[in-house]
Structures are given as C-alpha cells and as structure tokens.
Amino acid sequence: MKYLYLIRHAKSSWADDSLRDDQRPLNSRGTRQLGAMGRAIRAAGVLNGPIFCSNATRARQTLDGLIPEDLRQNTHIVPELYTFNYKTLINWLRNRQDEDSITLIGHNPALEELASYLLQQAPDSFPTCAFMQIALPVKHWHKLARNKGRLEQFLTPKDVSYEQFNRKRKKMPGGNDTPLARHIPETLQHQYLRMRDLETGVIRGFDSEFLHQYRIAIRRSRAIAESVSEISGDSNLRKATRALKRHAQATSQLRDLHVLLADLERWQLEEGTESALISSGARSYFANLADLEHQALAKRLCSRKYQKDMDEWFQLITSHHFEKTGRKLTTGDIRKALDKRIKQHNAQARQLSTQSPDDDYHSLRKLLKRIRYLAELDKPAFRAMLRQLKQRQQRFGDFQDLHVQIEMLTTFRDGIATEPDMFEPVAGLNDLIAGLASEKAGVRNDILTLGGIDGHPVL
Structure with missing residues (x-):
C-alpha cells in the first residue's frame, strides 16, 4: 500500500502584474490559512515520508508555513512539479522508487x-x-x-480554522434595532x-473555536426556545429543548x-509552579483528557440519536405552529416574564x-443567563439592561471557570500525591x-457588591 498526500498551495497574490506566474x-x-x-x-x-514541492514562490512559501524548518528533514524543491497538467504528475509519480508515502505541494488544475x-x-x-490523503x-x-x-482524508482551511470558516458567513436576521420577537423562527x-455547519470543525478538533461557537449556537437556540416556551406556555416547545440541553451539556467538560x-499556557507562573507542571x-494529563472528551463528543455528533434530535428540532422551528407562536410575542409579554425572573434572581442574590x-x-x-436571553428577545427595549447583564455574566463566568479549574487541578494533585518523588510537584501545584x-475569593466579593438588576434592589 502506498500513500499519496496532495497539498495545493495557499491563496496567492495577483497584485503585482510585473511578476511572472511562478x-x-x-x-x-x-x-492566515x-x-x-x-x-x-x-x-x-x-x-513520515519525503515531501516534494513545486519551485513556484507560492508553493515554497506554503511549504515554509505548513512545516517548521526543524521538522523538514526530507523535503525537495522540484521544478517539474510547477505544472498545471495532471499527466505530468502521473508520469513523475510512476518514476518514483520505493517510498511508502509521498507528499506533493503543487497547483491546480493538475492536483484536482x-x-x-x-x-x-x-x-x-x-x-x-486544501489537503488530500489517498x-x-x-x-x-x-x-x-x-x-x-x-480517499482517506480531505481537509480544507474551512474545516480546521474557524477564522477561515467564518469568512463571509451570513449574519443573523434582523439587528440590534429590531426586536428578536419579530423574527424568532428565522x-x-x-x-x-x-x-x-460547525459540526465538521468540532469533529475535526483542530481549532477549539469551533466548539466555542457551536456551544454558543446550541445554547442560544435552547435559550430562545425556552424563553418563548415560558412566555407562551407551549409544552411541545419545552419538551423539544430538552434534547438541545443534553447535547449542550455534553460539550461542557x-x-x-x-x-x-x-x-x-497564558499564565505567568512562578518558577517553582512551572517546574511542578512540567x-x-x-499539561499532558489534561491534554489526554481533552482528547478523550473530544472523541466522545465526535462520536455523539455522528450518532443516529443526535441526527434524529436535530432533524426533529428543524421540523419544529420550521413548522407553521411555531411561526404563529413566535409572532404573537410582545414587549409586554417579555417584560412580564423578565420581572418574574429578576425578582427570583434578586431574592437568591440576597441570600448570598x-x-x-x-x-x-x-x-x-444560570438564572442570570436566562434573564439575559429573555431580554435579548427585544434588544431595543432592554438595551441598557443587557449591558448590565453582560458585565454581570462576565464576573459569574470568571467565578465558574476558577471553580472548575481548582477542582480539576485538585483532583490531579490528589492523584499524584502518593507517588514517589512527587513532593515538590505537589507543593508547586498547591501554590497554583x-x-x-x-483570585476566586476576589471575584466572589465583586459579585456580592453588584446589587440588584434593572432597579430592583437586592438589600
């Protein structure tokens, strides 16, 4: 069995007419690709095998950008690969010797x-x-x-980079000056x-931003639907959101x-703490955990159950019944539901x-998040409140992240505490x-001074 890897050069410039094509x-x-x-x-x-690259500038720059110099042990610049004729490539390949795999960096239409x-x-x-493995x-x-x-694998920049995926994507219907209630189905x-569309990037797992954006999309969908259900009393809609909740929760870890x-990687750590991590x-322990979680999530997204849930969700949000339900919402309905949630929030805040x-x-x-999603059903009416809610959510999010990180690091520390020669690493982890x-205590104090929402007193 032989393996052929084909890589088309990255996007090139046509700005200078005086340059030859190569x-x-x-x-x-x-x-950026x-x-x-x-x-x-x-x-x-x-x-794992030799890499052969066209001598064209754009191909050589692609090679330099894809593979660091210290990893390029077996690379060759081959003028013959600067061709747009696939028959030239076939003839060149047929003259190769015993390599088990070959990588070509070249041009279209020859590669295609x-x-x-x-x-x-x-x-x-x-x-x-793009990259193809055959x-x-x-x-x-x-x-x-x-x-x-x-075909073993085919990847494009849009599959592995959220920045490339998101180029020229359509924005959501409406805008900040239009109540969401007018276009909830859309x-x-x-x-x-x-x-x-994001699922492919999540499954590939090369850019964590795909997962982040997927979480935003599925949680926002659930929140909008729950808000509509809360206001309208639609039990079918409430039931349908449970599947979204399960799939969203599966991304949390x-x-x-x-x-x-x-x-x-970002923290500026003391020398002892950095040494303890090494x-x-x-880092390897948590990276391995992330790999396992990613495999489980990818399996979920490819499952029949997930596909069925998504199909049923699409049928619901495109139904005539849902369209009628969404169109009936008024600012007054949203204000009534908001007042109920805000009073509930402030009552709980008084107990903190x-x-x-x-x-x-x-x-x-979580309650604050639901309040924000309710207010987003009519951004023009609740714009000032939304600014306040976003700031509050940031502090609560910081608190939750610190809580989770402390738990994960503590569990890891306890797991190695009884191993030989781990006294110093454990001490360093204790410092971290x-x-x-x-830091969490400071965020907790900040939260306790926030006060009530939208003029509703906490004290």
Missing part, C-alpha cells in the same frame, strides 16, 4: 485532475491550501492506475444551520479543559454571602491552587 507570493489570506492547516497535515502523517484520475469519486473542488493499493509507484485509489433556523489548557506531567457554597453562585449564574482560590 514568482507570485502568497497574499495575507494565504498566510497556513497555521491550522499545518497542524492538521502534520497530524495526518505527511512527515490527478485526484479525479486516481479516485472513483473525488471531491468536487480542491481549494487553496491510499493506493499498489506495491510500486509505476503501477498507478485510474480509479484505484481510496433566527432559530439560522442558528440551526450554523450548528450543522471539553470546553472547560480547553480553557484550562489555554490558561496554563515534572508532574499536568462569602460563606455560600459555590453551587449557589452557579445557580444564580492557592493562587486561584485567592
């Missing part, structure tokens, strides 16, 4: 037509900086034949399509691990103290946990 460099978009794609193709195994020659069903297009059931490269290859349909891993293997368990703060955070606990 001298054209990458443009800014092409440069490289980071996430580099991680993806290295994970796919392109470094080469894939069409080797595969029975090739992708419809081969965008800039398995070839041959012992020698000169045995290459039409339609004998098997908004939920937009969020549904966004969730489905992975999100928390992503935040912790990012913070472990010697204890904490420095001695209250973290669960009480967590409960108030104590620092986070002190």
Whole structure:
C-alpha cells in the first residue's frame, strides 16, 4: 500500500502584474490559512515520508508555513512539479522508487485532475491550501492506475480554522434595532444551520473555536426556545429543548479543559509552579483528557440519536405552529416574564454571602443567563439592561471557570500525591491552587457588591 498526500498551495497574490506566474507570493489570506492547516497535515502523517514541492514562490512559501524548518528533514524543491497538467504528475509519480508515502505541494488544475484520475469519486473542488490523503493499493509507484485509489482524508482551511470558516458567513436576521420577537423562527433556523455547519470543525478538533461557537449556537437556540416556551406556555416547545440541553451539556467538560489548557499556557507562573507542571506531567494529563472528551463528543455528533434530535428540532422551528407562536410575542409579554425572573434572581442574590457554597453562585449564574436571553428577545427595549447583564455574566463566568479549574487541578494533585518523588510537584501545584482560590475569593466579593438588576434592589 502506498500513500499519496496532495497539498495545493495557499491563496496567492495577483497584485503585482510585473511578476511572472511562478514568482507570485502568497497574499495575507494565504498566510492566515497556513497555521491550522499545518497542524492538521502534520497530524495526518505527511512527515513520515519525503515531501516534494513545486519551485513556484507560492508553493515554497506554503511549504515554509505548513512545516517548521526543524521538522523538514526530507523535503525537495522540484521544478517539474510547477505544472498545471495532471499527466505530468502521473508520469513523475510512476518514476518514483520505493517510498511508502509521498507528499506533493503543487497547483491546480493538475492536483484536482490527478485526484479525479486516481479516485472513483473525488471531491468536487480542491481549494487553496486544501489537503488530500489517498491510499493506493499498489506495491510500486509505476503501477498507478485510474480509479484505484481510496480517499482517506480531505481537509480544507474551512474545516480546521474557524477564522477561515467564518469568512463571509451570513449574519443573523434582523439587528440590534429590531426586536428578536419579530423574527424568532428565522433566527432559530439560522442558528440551526450554523450548528450543522460547525459540526465538521468540532469533529475535526483542530481549532477549539469551533466548539466555542457551536456551544454558543446550541445554547442560544435552547435559550430562545425556552424563553418563548415560558412566555407562551407551549409544552411541545419545552419538551423539544430538552434534547438541545443534553447535547449542550455534553460539550461542557471539553470546553472547560480547553480553557484550562489555554490558561496554563497564558499564565505567568512562578518558577517553582512551572517546574511542578512540567515534572508532574499536568499539561499532558489534561491534554489526554481533552482528547478523550473530544472523541466522545465526535462520536455523539455522528450518532443516529443526535441526527434524529436535530432533524426533529428543524421540523419544529420550521413548522407553521411555531411561526404563529413566535409572532404573537410582545414587549409586554417579555417584560412580564423578565420581572418574574429578576425578582427570583434578586431574592437568591440576597441570600448570598462569602460563606455560600459555590453551587449557589452557579445557580444564580444560570438564572442570570436566562434573564439575559429573555431580554435579548427585544434588544431595543432592554438595551441598557443587557449591558448590565453582560458585565454581570462576565464576573459569574470568571467565578465558574476558577471553580472548575481548582477542582480539576485538585483532583490531579490528589492523584499524584502518593507517588514517589512527587513532593515538590505537589507543593508547586498547591501554590497554583492557592493562587486561584485567592483570585476566586476576589471575584466572589465583586459579585456580592453588584446589587440588584434593572432597579430592583437586592438589600
């Protein structure tokens, strides 16, 4: 079995008419395509064999951006690969020797037509900086034949980079000056399509921003539907949101691990604490946990149950009954529901103290989120309140993140405490946990001074 990896150069510039075609460099978009794609193709195994690159400037810059110089042990610049004719590539490949895998960095239409020659069903297009892995059931490269290859993997920048995915995406219906209540069905349909489009990036797992945006879409969908259900009393809608809640909750652990891993890289730590993280293997431990959580989430998103839930959700939000329900909402209805939630919030806030368990703060955070989503049904009417709610949510979110991080680090510390030679790492972890606990106490005090919402007194 032979493996062929095809990489099309990243997006190139046409700004300078005086340059020959082979001298054209990458443009800014092409440069931005490289980071996430580099991680993806290295994970796919392109470094296991030789890499052959066209001598065109845009191809060589793609090679430089995808694969760091210290990892390029077996790379070759081949002028013959600067071609737009797939037959040239086939002839070149047939003259290769015993390499088990070969990576080509080249140009369209040659790469796209080469894939069409080797595969029975090739992708419809081969965008800039895209990557294709093809398995070839041959012992020698000169045995290459039409339609004998098997597509193992096909990735585009939009699959692995949220920034590239989000280019020129359609915005939600309406705007800040239009009450959401006037276009709830359209908004939920937009969020549904966004969730489905984001799933590929979540499953691929190369950019954590896909998961973050997916969580926003599914939680916002649930919150809007729950708000409509609360105001309208629609029991069918309330039932339908339970599936969204389950799927949203299934993303929480992975999100928390992503935040912790990012913070472990971001924090400016004392030398002893940094040494403790290294010697204890904490980063590897949490990275492995994140990998396991990602595998479980990817399996969920590919399951029949998930697909069924999403299909049923789409049928509901596109139904005539739901459209009628959404159109009936008024600012008065929203204000009534808001007043009820705000009074509930302020009653709970009055019970908070420095001695209250973290669960009480967590409960108030969730209630605050529901209040905000209710207010977002009519942004023009509740714009001032929304600014206040966003600031409050930020502090509650900080508190929750610190709570989770302390729990995860404490569990890890306890797990290694009895192992030999772990006295110093445990001491370093204790310092980190104590620092986070002190920061959490400060956030707790900030929350206790926030007061009531929208003029409703807490004291």
